[in-house]
Amino acid sequence: MNALATIIRDMIVEDGPISLERYMALALGHPAHGYYRTKTPLGASGDFITAPEISQMFGELIGLWCVEVWRLMGEPKSLHLVELGPGRGTLMADLLRAARVEPRFRSAIDLHLVETSAPLRRSQRQAIEGCGIPASWHESIEEAPSGAVIVIANEFFDALPVRHYVHQDGGWRERQVGLDAQGRLSFGLAPEPEPGLSAPGAHGEILEVGLAASHLMLTLATRIAEQGGALLAIDYGYCEPSRGETLQAVRRHGFADPLHDPGEADLTAHVDFCSLERAARAAGAQVHGPAPQGQWLARLGIFERAAMLRSHADQSQCAAIDAALERLAGTPGADSATDMARLFKVLAVTPPDFPAPPGFEMESP
Ligand SMILES: C[S@@+](CC[C@H](N)C(=O)[O-])C[C@H]1O[C@@H](n2cnc3c(N)ncnc32)[C@H](O)[C@@H]1O
Numbered sequence: 001m002n003a004l005a006t007i008i009r010d011m012i013v014e015d016g017p018i019s020l021e022r023y024m025a026l027a028l029g030h031p032a033h034g035y036y037r038t039k040t041p042l043g044a045s046g047d048f049i050t051a052p053e054i055s056q057m058f059g060e061l062i063g064l065w066c067v068e069v070w071r072l073m074g075e076p077k078s079l080h081l082v083e084l085g086p087g088r089g090t091l092m093a094d095l096l097r098a099a100r101v102e103p104r105f106r107s108a109i110d111l112h113l114v115e116t117s118a119p120l121r122r123s124q125r126q127a128i129e130g131c132g133i134p135a136s137w138h139e140s141i142e143e144a145p146s147g148a149v150i151v152i153a154n155e156f157f158d159a160l161p162v163r164h165y166v167h168q169d170g171g172w173r174e175r176q177v178g179l180d181a182q183g184r185l186s187f188g189l190a191p192e193p194e195p196g197l198s199a200p201g202a203h204g205e206i207l208e209v210g211l212a213a214s215h216l217m218l219t220l221a222t223r224i225a226e227q228g229g230a231l232l233a234i235d236y237g238y239c240e241p242s243r244g245e246t247l248q249a250v251r252r253h254g255f256a257d258p259l260h261d262p263g264e265a266d267l268t269a270h271v272d273f274c275s276l277e278r279a280a281r282a283a284g285a286q287v288h289g290p291a292p293q294g295q296w297l298a299r300l301g302i303f304e305r306a307a308m309l310r311s312h313a314d315q316s317q318c319a320a321i322d323a324a325l326e327r328l329a330g331t332p333g334a335d336s337a338t339d340m341a342r343l344f345k346v347l348a349v350t351p352p353d354f355p356a357p358p359g360f361e362m363e364s365p
Contacts, residue, residue, distance in 0.1 A: 001184075002033075002261045002262070002263065002264065003032075003033050003263075004026065004027065004030055004033035004034075004261075004262045004263040005185060005261065005262055007026075007030070007033070008023065008026060008177070008185060008262060009179060009183065009185065012177070012178055012179055012185075013179070016178075017176035017177060017178035017179075017188055017190075018176060018177050019163060019174055019175070019176055019177075020161075020162070020163060020164050020174075020175045020176065020177060020187075020247075021161045021162060021163045021211070021212070022161075022177075023161075023177040023185075023259075023262070024161035024162065024247075024267050025161045025212075026262065027258075027262035027263055027265075027267055028159060028161070028263075028266075028267055029116060030263060033262075033263040034116075034263055035263050035264070035265065035266055035267070036085075036116050036117050036120075036159065037116060037117055037118070038117070038119070038263065039117070039119070040088075040117075040119045040120060040123065041266055042087050042088055043088070046252075047250050047251050047252055047253065047265065047266050048250050048253060048266060049253075050087060050154065050155050051091075051154060051155075051234070051293075051328055051340065051344070052087065052090040052091035052094065052154065053087075053088070053090055054324050054327055054328055055321070055324035055325070055328060056090075056094045057297075057302055057305050057306060057309070057324065057325070057328070058091065058094070058297075058328060059090060059091040059092070059093065059094025059095045059098070060094050060095070060097065060098035060305065061098070061297060061300045061301065061302060061305065062091065062094075062095050062152060062154075062232065063094065063095035063096065063097070063098030063099040064098055064099075064101070064300070064358075065232065065300060065357065065358050065359065066081065066095060066099065066105070066150050066152075067099055067101065067102045067105045068357065068358045069150055069229075069230045069357050069358075070102075070105050070108065070150070072354065072355050072357065073148065073228060073229065073230075075104065075105075075108075076108060076148055076228075077108055078108055078109075078110075078147070078148075079108050079109050079110075079147075079148050079149065079150065079229070080109070080110060080112055080144060080145060080147055080148070080149040080150075080229075081109045081110070081111050081112070081149075081150050081152075082111075082112040082113075082114065082141070082144055082149055082150070082151045082152070083111075083112075083113050083114070083151075083152045083153070084114045084141065084151065084152070084153040084156040085114065085115060085153065085154075085155070085156040085159065086113045086114075086115055086120070086124050087120060087123075087124075087154075087155075088120065088123040088124065088127060089113075089120075089123055089124030089125070089126070089127025089128055090127060091152065091154055092111070092113070092124065092127065092128055092152075093127040093128055093131070095152070096128065096131045096133065106132075106133060109133060110133065110134045110135070110136075111128070111133055111134065111135035111136070112135070112136055112137075112138060112144040112145075113135060113136070113137050113138070114137075114138050114139070114140060114141055114143075114144065115137055115138075116139060121137055124137075141216070141219060141220065142219070146223070146227060147227055148227055148228040148229045149223065149224065149227065149228075149229040150229050150230050150231075150232075151220055151224075151229070151230070151231040151232070152232050153231070153232070153233045153234070153235075154234045154235075155234070155235055155236075156233070156235070157210075157213045157216070157217075157233060157235050157237075157271045157276070158235050158236055158237070158268040158269060158270065158271050159266075159267075159268060160210060160212040160213045160216065161212050162208050162209060162210045162211075162212075162213075162247065162269040163175070163208070163209045163210075163211060164206055164207070164208055164209075164245055164247070165194055165197060165206070165207040165209065166189055166204065166205070166206050166207075167201030167202060167203060167204065167205040167206075167207075168189065168193075168203060168204070169193075170193070171192075171193025171194070171197070172193055172194045172197040172199070172201065172207060173189040173190045173191075173192070173193050173194065174189070174190040174194055175187060175188075175189060175190075175206075176188050176189065176190055177259065184259075185259040185262070186259065187259070201243075205243055205244075206243065206244055206245045207243060208244070208245050208246060208247070208269060208272070209275075210269065210271070210272050210275060213271060213272070213275070213276060214275045214276065214278070214279040215279075217275075217276045217279040217280055217283075217349075218279045218280075218282065218283050220280075220349065221279065221280035221282075221283035221284075221285035221349050222283040222284070222285075224285055224349055224350065224351060225283055225284040225285040225351050225352065226284075228351055229350075229351075230348055230349065230350045230354070230357060231348065231349040231350075232346070232347075232348050232357075233271075233276070233346070233347045233348075233349075234293060234344060234345070234346050234347075235270075235271040235344065235345065236268075236270050236271065236343055236344050236345075237270045237271030237272065237273050237290075237343075237344075237345050238270055238271075238272065238273065238274075238345075239273045239274060239290050239345060240274065241274055242272075245269075246269045246270035247267065247268075247269045248267070248268060248269075249265040249266065249267050250265060250266045250268065251264060251265035251266070271345075273290045273345055273347060276347060277290075277347070280349045284352065285349045285350065285351060285352065286349070286350050286351065286352045286353070286354055287347065287348070287349055288347070288348040288349070288350065288356055288357060288360035289345065289346055289347045289348060289360050290345035290346060290347040291345065291346050291347075291359065291360065292341065292342050292343075292344070292345060292346075293328070293329070293340060293341055293342075293344035293345065293346055294328070294329040294330040294338070294340075294341025294342060295341075296346040296359040296360075297328060297329045297341075297359075298329055299358070299359040299361070299362075300358055300359045302325065302328065302329050303325070303329070306321050306322070306324075306325045309321050310322075326338060327340055327341075328340060328341065329341050330342065346359065348360055
């Protein structure tokens, strides 16, 4: 049992089983031992890889997207550019480089990076060092100053804790983490059904609820509807109401047991885009998409950008560009679109009556 498992076991001995949501929040965010407090998880030597780490094209296209959104906003003289969970800072560095096409955008922005991990904050500082734009770091979005804002969140919502409810004996019981007979962490169910949950269900069916993600969306969308700007959220997720669980633990590019060595593996759940859309609309904002990542990147011109990069590249660089392109965007018109191209979704949130941002022109009602 590692240090965090011991802390959680002591909590359970003291106060009884904890919810899965609380367990996930501790495993990811415990100040001393949480995964996103202590680890540098990205890249070949880490636990997983993300789109900005696959190719510079991803962050560059998002940079051009931000410039266009700023134009659609009427070219404000000052704008906060916020990134939630910026990882190694690669996306932000590529974004700022591409945004050089519009010096007035660059002089309008200041940067706000919302990051809990001290090692990742260091990488981010290094990645954007010398960019000439003021930057500050925050523990949460609530700390970022008010005013018009563009928020970028790539693979952030999927790191927020979820609740599970399991249908049993005619009611939905919350999944909890308790201790088995040997004193090891193990899953169980709350003794009583959840009083407010009355949806019909079959025995053993699981309901996954991302309240933290919906709450964050409500906060961001309220701010955007009232103060102007846009949010761009990109994540592995689904758009239709669905049942079943998607919680997974990932360690060194493979699946792991979510209860084994908390804080050592990344815990994620697929993002429920229906709930995010509902939260954004409830806040009075407009929703664009979600669009599959591959389609959205194609509309933004990733194939043209790849052709341009290829024209200055040698044979092995061309092969690397093609592999990254296939991974991020798939092959247009082919069934072979990769998991990332198909299963990752892109959603934008703007104030009501804002024109469709780039890549969403065909999606808006
Ligand atoms: C899956 S990584 C994605 C990194 C980056 N966006 C990328 O695409 O490469 C999740 C990021 O969110 C940060 N993070 C996770 N939970 C957080 C929280 N509750 N508050 C702030 N940052 C968090 C992590 O430290 C990490 O930078």
